[in-house]
Amino acid sequence: MDKSQKHKCEACGKDIEQEVLIKNLNVCPYCGHHEYIGCRRRLDITVDEGSFKEMDSDMRSVDFLKFRDLKKYSQRLEEAREKTGLSEAIITGEAGIEGYGVAIGVMDFGFMGGSMGSVVGEKIKNLCNRSIKNDIPLIIFSSSGGARMQEGIISLMQMAKTVSSVGRVMACNIPYISVITNPTTGGVSASFSTIADIIIAEPGALFCFAGPRVVRQTMKKDIPDDFGLAERNLANGQVDMIVSRSDMKETLARLIRLLRG
Numbered sequence: 001m002d003k004s005q006k007h008k009c010e011a012c013g014k015d016i017e018q019e020v021l022i023k024n025l026n027v028c029p030y031c032g033h034h035e036y037i038g039c040r041r042r043l044d045i046t047v048d049e050g051s052f053k054e055m056d057s058d059m060r061s062v063d064f065l066k067f068r069d070l071k072k073y074s075q076r077l078e079e080a081r082e083k084t085g086l087s088e089a090i091i092t093g094e095a096g097i098e099g100y101g102v103a104i105g106v107m108d109f110g111f112m113g114g115s116m117g118s119v120v121g122e123k124i125k126n127l128c129n130r131s132i133k134n135d136i137p138l139i140i141f142s143s144s145g146g147a148r149m150q151e152g153i154i155s156l157m158q159m160a161k162t163v164s165s166v167g168r169v170m171a172c173n174i175p176y177i178s179v180i181t182n183p184t185t186g187g188v189s190a191s192f193s194t195i196a197d198i199i200i201a202e203p204g205a206l207f208c209f210a211g212p213r214v215v216r217q218t219m220k221k222d223i224p225d226d227f228g229l230a231e232r233n234l235a236n237g238q239v240d241m242i243v244s245r246s247d248m249k250e251t252l253a254r255l256i257r258l259l260r261g
C-alpha cells in the first residue's frame with residue numbers, strides 16, 4: 001500500500017494520509033470518526049502481542065437450506081471467505097489483555113455484514129464454555145447487521161442459544177463485557193450483545209434493532225438525528241460507557257482488574 005495515499009474521512013470529508021490514519025487506529029484525526037476495522041486488526045490493537053490462540057478456526061457454514069436470493073448462499077460464503085480471508089463472521093479464542101487471560105470474540109462486518117448464522121452462534125457457545133472452564137472473563141466485540149437470513153429460522157435460534165450461553169458465564173460470576181462497534185443491529189443487538197455486565201460502545205456506533213432508515217419508513221415520521229447512536233444509548237442507559245479506540249485496551253484491563261480484584 002502506498003503510505004502517502006490520501007483517504008477521505010467518511011464523516012467530515014477531509015483528506016487523511018494513509019500512514020496517519022493507520023497510526024491513529026483508523027480514527028479520523030480531525031473529527032474523531034471511528035472507521036471500520038477488520039477483526040484481525042481489532043485483535044492486534046486489543047490483545048497482548050502474540051497471545052491470541054484461535055479456537056474453531058476450521059468451522060465452516062454449510063448451505064443446508066440450499067438458499068438462493070440473487071446469488072446462492074454457498075456462493076456468498078465463498079466470496080466472503082475470499083474477500084476477508086476469514087472463515088466466518090467472528091473469530092474467537094483465548095488471549096491476554098495486559099496479562100489477564102480472557103475469552104475473546106470479535107465479529108467482522110466485512111464478512112456478510114457480520115451476520116449471525118449457525119457457525120457464529122456455535123463459536124460463541126464454545127467461547128462461553130471456554131470462559132467457564134478456565135474461569136476467565138468473556139469479551140465480545142459486536143459488529144453485525146443481524147441474523148443471517150440465508151439460514152432462515154436456524155439463524156434466529158442463535159439468538160436464544162447465545163443468550164443462554166452468556167447467561168451461563170454470568171451465572172458463574174465470571175465478568176462478561178460487550179463492546180459495541182459500528183454497526184450493531186438486528187438479532188445481535190437483540191441478543192448476547194445487550195445483556196452483558198458492562199456494555200461499552202465506540203463513539204458514534206450505531207446500536208439499535210432496526211436502523212434509522214427502516215424506522216423512518218415504517219413510522220412515517222421523522223426521528224432524531226442521533227437515533228440509535230452510542231451517545232443516545234448512553235443517555236438512555238442502554239450503554240454503560242463510550243470508549244474511544246485508543247483507550248479500549250487499557251479500559252478493558254482496568255475493568256477486569258476491578259471486577260476480578
Ligand SMILES: [Zn+2]
Pocket residue numbers: 009010011012013014028029030031032033
Ligand atoms: Zn473526519
